[in-house]
Amino acid sequence: MNTTIPIIDLVRQYHDIQGEIDAAIHQCLESGHFILGAGVAQFEQQLAAYCNIPHAVGVASGTDALLLALVALDIGNGDEVITTPFTFVASANTILHAGAKPVFVDIDPRTFNIDPNQIEAAITPHTKAIMPVHLYGQMANMSAICDIAQRYGLRVIEDSAQAIGASFAGQPVGSYGDAATLSFFPTKNLGAYGDGGAIITKDAALAKKVDLLRKHGASRKYYHEILGYNSRLDALQAHILGVKLQHLADWTAARRTVAERYNTLFANSVVTPPWVDERAYHVYHQYTICVPERRDELAAHLAKSGVQSMVYYPVPLPQQPLFASDTKVYPVTDQVCQSVLSLPCFPELTEGEQAKIAGLVLEFYR
Ligand SMILES: Cc1ncc(COP(=O)(O)O)c(C=O)c1O
Incomplete structure (x- = not known):
């Protein structure tokens, strides 16, 4: 593909x-x-x-x-x-x-x-x-x-x-x-x-x-x-x-613009856009949405149309064999690992590409 x-x-x-x-x-x-x-x-x-x-x-x-x-x-x-x-x-x-x-220690489900x-x-x-x-x-x-x-x-x-x-x-x-x-x-x-x-x-x-x-x-x-x-x-x-450091401030501003455009495209939909604390200046290393169901099918649907997405992270660390001695439960992390999906988010991403990505996501849940 x-x-x-x-x-x-x-x-x-x-x-x-x-x-x-x-x-x-x-x-x-x-x-x-x-x-x-x-x-x-x-x-x-x-x-x-x-x-x-x-x-x-x-x-x-x-x-x-x-x-x-x-x-x-x-x-x-x-x-x-x-x-x-x-x-x-x-x-x-x-x-x-x-x-x-x-x-x-478990996470805040919003951030x-x-x-x-x-x-x-x-x-x-x-x-x-x-x-x-x-x-x-x-x-x-x-x-x-x-x-x-x-x-x-x-x-x-x-x-x-x-x-x-x-x-x-x-x-x-x-x-x-x-x-x-x-x-x-x-x-x-x-x-x-x-x-x-x-x-x-x-x-x-x-x-x-x-x-x-x-x-x-x-x-x-x-x-x-x-x-x-x-x-x-x-x-x-x-x-x-x-060299790259000279461009970082502009790139960060561009990432934030990309994020704002996604927020508008996903407004009032089944998709939950990133929640940003009012005290935080977010630099959008990732633009990560939460979806209500069938996350992996959505990723496959995007891939079919040439859009890459990623799950950061599919498995809570305590469930990795490396940390198997930890038997505590982390309900928020468990839930979030099932529902997050990171979409393309980089300074050079165009409005047209974003419209295509958001369109594919929204059509999947229609
Ligand atoms: C949260 C976090 N911590 C640590 C690292 C490790 O960084 P590196 O890959 O440069 O060793 C990464 C990079 O993937 C990361 O995302």
Whole structure:
């Protein structure tokens, strides 16, 4: 089957900025520096400025960003970290990799983010941190989460892989927690042409520790202070990301326009468009609808007409074999996994394409 409208079209994006990207790649190749170095340092400064957070440290992926943030905050054996069961596996498997235990708390059915009202009941003497995930580009209720964290003396790591540029109550991603993590996976709002990630933080000492951790714990070459990792952002990706960062504000605005158009097309229909908290600035990494029934048949119906859609995520994390020891129930997550569908949402999507997509969805339920 031919996909005429993909969930995201990275080739269209490349063609729009081909001259700038090709020049940046060429510049990196001519520099002869490919691991860390001036290109990465320059991108980190630009990224920190964009995010309005003092420090940014580039690492090999969004997954590594989470792991290094956990390790840098001394979270490990015997500790528990509260997170959401409705997210990509990396949010929780990095907690396991750090040696700690993920403790899941069900989500708010409107935002799909961790429900702050259920967090306190999950806190034990072993709880060390809360890791909210800003799913689909909308931040979790960070005012409520940070209030709990403060009362119980917990760390906060914001998994912001999907939410660069988002804010809550006027404060950006990374300004609430001890650290926030970003992913530059190619399909993310700021995507590399390969893997990449970053940690942003207000805490200079934490940034310094993450810098050590990403390069085998070495403060200078071959002098190793702590047990570290090989997790560096490569210079080629930093050059590419530096170009794309210049466009990110426009792309985010375009995503928000796409979302508004969908909202209008789906108004007064069986489809539930994304609910946005009035305090949230949503960056629409995904435009995710809830449908009343036959979600998978709808996806097949769209695919038949060349429209790609995706289910983020079909299985609650506690139901994955990896987390099988967790026998608690998460009714909201269970329900939402059956009813969500993400539609194509990217800056270059045209009004005509959106009309076609919405028309196909609505005709399916007619
Ligand atoms: C919520 C969330 N956390 C973490 C990650 C991991 O990022 P990466 O794929 O860059 O390792 C992703 C990316 O898919 C994600 O969506």
